[in-house]
Amino acid sequence: MSAVVRVAVVGARGRLGAFACEMLRAAPGLELVAAWDSRDDWRSLAPRCGAQVALEATRAGLGFEHARALLDSGLRVVVATSGVSAEESEVLDRHARALGLGGIVVPNFSVGSWLLQRFAAEAARWFEGAEVVESHHARKHDAPSGTALETARRMNLERERAGLAPFQPATPEYDARGQVIGGVPVHSLRLPGFYAHQEVVLGAHGELLRLAHDMHGPAAFAPGLRASLRYASEACGVARGIEVALENASRA
Ligand SMILES: NC(=O)c1ccc[n+]([C@@H]2O[C@H](COP(=O)([O-])OP(=O)(O)OC[C@H]3O[C@@H](n4cnc5c(N)ncnc54)[C@H](OP(=O)(O)O)[C@@H]3O)[C@@H](O)[C@H]2O)c1
CATH class of the missing domain: 3.30.360.10 (Dihydrodipicolinate Reductase; domain 2)
Structure with a gap:
């Protein structure tokens, strides 16, 4: 595994996605390799974009289906989008394990x-x-x-x-x-x-x-977002909750 985690952002022109892209351009050990929005055919681009992890930050209700598609493309996932239930997280967990992949669903990075x-x-x-x-x-x-x-x-x-x-x-x-x-x-x-x-x-x-x-602003998401991307880059199975990534970061 390379020391730098390569990241694709889905929903990159939205408020959270734009903040994540800006953060990724400055964060040591993380690299932004793709930034997609609703106008991009990201499902076709994902398998060959060179990312290890995709941050899903689109619209409430789309997170589950997008996360499945990203896993099917071979990417690990950080799902930020609201509305992914605990039951859906479990479905994603089983799906990711079957593919030898993983990630994390984080309803709030703060x-x-x-x-x-x-x-x-x-x-x-x-x-x-x-x-x-x-x-x-x-x-x-x-x-x-x-x-x-x-x-x-x-x-x-x-x-x-x-x-x-x-x-x-x-x-x-x-x-x-x-x-x-x-x-x-x-x-x-x-x-x-x-x-x-x-x-x-x-x-x-x-x-x-x-x-x-x-x-008061998205800066509050940065530590949790960085920890989640690093956690997801090596995850097997899909975890839920920022605490999993924070505990993992504190042990590193
Ligand atoms: N986990 C956390 O800590 C956290 C923090 C903040 C926000 N959120 C959640 O994250 C999501 C994004 O929040 P936001 O404030 O950034 O919302 P936003 O400003 O409305 O941005 C959403 C972006 O997703 C794009 N999008 C919509 N459908 C898409 C699709 N099918 N494929 C690709 N891109 C698509 C939208 O593009 P168009 O405008 O062209 O449709 C828009 O640019 C929301 O569900 C929000 O509740 C989570």
Whole structure:
């Protein structure tokens, strides 16, 4: 394996893809060899582009199918696109192993966002209810965000592990009470001025715990993105979650 990881970016003219291309041009040990968008016939170009890893950063809902196509082209994958479920990640894992390839599905590259999810999951067993408010720029194509769904899922899982029932939100029948995921109402704000923000509010009688994370620009994705590309370049099977790549980087 060469020391330099050669990378192709799918969705290169989008916000995340453009940031990744800029980062790759400056990152030691990583090299941008192809940058494709919706106008490019990337499925035909992928098998002979010389990349080891493809970063998939297109549109919510396309990540699973694109990742399969990239694996079929012989590339390992980092799937950044929102909306790839845990079940779809498992399908990709089996598919990659059958091909002798691998990669990682990373719903969020931010270290702070991952830590917020961990802390919220830990707190979930000690409170009587919890709600999530996620706020993003107005051009985001999905709501609730994949990150907020994952936060609610992890909180619910932690309660299940502790032998507790899911939270019972008050008055879930009203339209304005958010989308309820595993007993956690998730509320989405979309406005110019936001970048990516998440607050988890946990309540018990007489006290509230607020956990908040604010991202002001794509620079927050860089360490997780670099670690994911390096991890994917040698991966066998498709892992899920930034923690896998970060733990791998800390051992290197
Ligand atoms: N994992 C993370 O940490 C993270 C961080 C930020 C964003 N995201 C997710 O990553 C995705 C991209 O985000 P973004 O903000 O960069 O979105 P964006 O600015 O809308 O960019 C998406 C790009 O993908 C292109 N595209 C759409 N369909 C395509 C196809 N079939 N083949 C190739 N390119 C295609 C679009 O081209 P056209 O405009 O020509 O259609 C556009 O340039 C979203 O799902 C977002 O939620 C994940």
